[in-house]
Amino acid sequence: MYGGGNVFEATKFDDVQTEDPAKLAEFEARIARGEKIEPTDWMPELYRKQLIRMIEQHAHSEIIGALPEGTWITRAPGFRRKMAQMAKVQDEVGHAQLLYSAAETLGKSREQMLTDLISGKSKYSNVFNYPAFTWADSNIISWLIDAGAIVNQMANAKGSYGPYSRALERICAEEAFHLKYGHDAVVHMATGTPKQREMIQAALNRWWPPIMTFFGPSDKMSTHTETLMRWKVKMASNDECRQQFLDMYVPKIWELGLTVPDPKLKKNMETGQWEFTEPDWDEFKRVINGDGPCNAERLAVRRTAEERGAWVRRALLNPKAKYVRPLA
């Protein structure tokens, strides 16, 4: 589950000026022909850095995203939901495993990535800094956050880096099941008892603002962004993803008799674009930089897990073994 809105800032674009022009031209020609770039192929440093950053953030989002929903595994009502919730969250952890491997092919070890996550150096999807207060919150995450993630990941699956795009294809197939599961759970709540309806509407109200920031702020169109789009690292703009998400899911939310808590939300039939209240980007920035309702808790949980499990990793380590990065 990953929105991807916060990836492409703060790398110096100058990096690319120092690359060998002939190699760079050949690299760009390959991408233009639709070829995939593989781990041992030549690539510009900027490409490598951006991909590590993007895949790493995606992987972190999967394991941190497992926490708000994981809380509800032990509370899921009835066998059917309990089994599905377990399988769903397990999938997310499995995605992290796949993605860390994909990022490792670019030269950064999993241990280093996890260290950077705990220290706060690397980021993860901002939505997981919000709490899942009730079972209904967990249902909204399973449906709408996973839906948003699919929009983003389907686009990225067409990207140029082989290992990432192959991992995403597999991930999307699994996310499609999550979406069905989440939708089914929300349908049961929305068509259930008055108490259930009240729970699911309250959860939607809580989650709508984070959902609207899920894809990140409008992209600043810079040479930097253009390059990343030409290199097929960035596949769709944040606004495009947001519009696509609204197109696909607002009618489904309305169909259930639920209310989207934004009086300005409507589709402009002339432009074909959704209009909505501009999300609070100041809050988005504040939360992403550490000052959200759950940032400290999420990282503390992850840090505790890493510290408590450290002896296992030490015990497994063969002192003579040398680190070898996975192939793809």
Next chain:
Amino acid sequence: MNEQAIKDLLYKLADDQLILGHRNSEWTGFGPILEEDIAFSSMAQDKIGHSLAFYTLLQELGEAEPDTVAFTRNANQFHNSQLVELPNGEYDFSLIRHFLYDNAEIIRFEMLSQSSYEPIAKVATKLKGEVKYHVLHANTWIKNLGSSIEEAILRLQTSLNEAMPYALAMFEKSKYEQELIDTSVYAGEEAVKAEWLKRITAVIEKTDLKLPDLAIIEPKFGGRYGEHTEHLQPLLDEMAEVFKIDPTAEW
């Protein structure tokens, strides 16, 4: 065939699997490595699935439906061994418990696949194929970590010593024990325990761990008769937290 005896056996099997499955699922997001998160989650899913299969057999014998049975009973109505309800603790305790429990569970399922009570025999035959992998997982990890660094060996040994009184109580006899044996429904706890000792000893001998002296251990009996530690009721309260908002609702 004495239906009460069969029900007693089914409750024991189902409750053990449900409670340990629940505990295993608590590892999701907290494992020492991602692969172990995933493994414990897989085992949790299997075990809770197994409990559902046994609760379904109970329903066929006239008990309430599985959701009601699992989500609305109190601790003193549960027949699981105390071993499975203990908190996960650190990974070493969870691993040791998993090793001691699953090596017993596979034997139960192997024996039950020969049961004269056909519905149990069918289910056990199907499920033992899954538990086989749980045992493989436990034994592999015990062998790896149990002969690795001193810290790991020390942790596992401490957990083994702590878990053993509870593990021995898995074999607490039912009040219908002799009847189940006489009618060939179940080979009985003594038979399971004898085989279990052989199997766990064979694994432990390949490590730097030592089996504690079983002769001087007092088993923590009571679980099969509804006596539990203070850890079970909070687990059940958490499990039923949403379900009890409205037990008649469709979730």
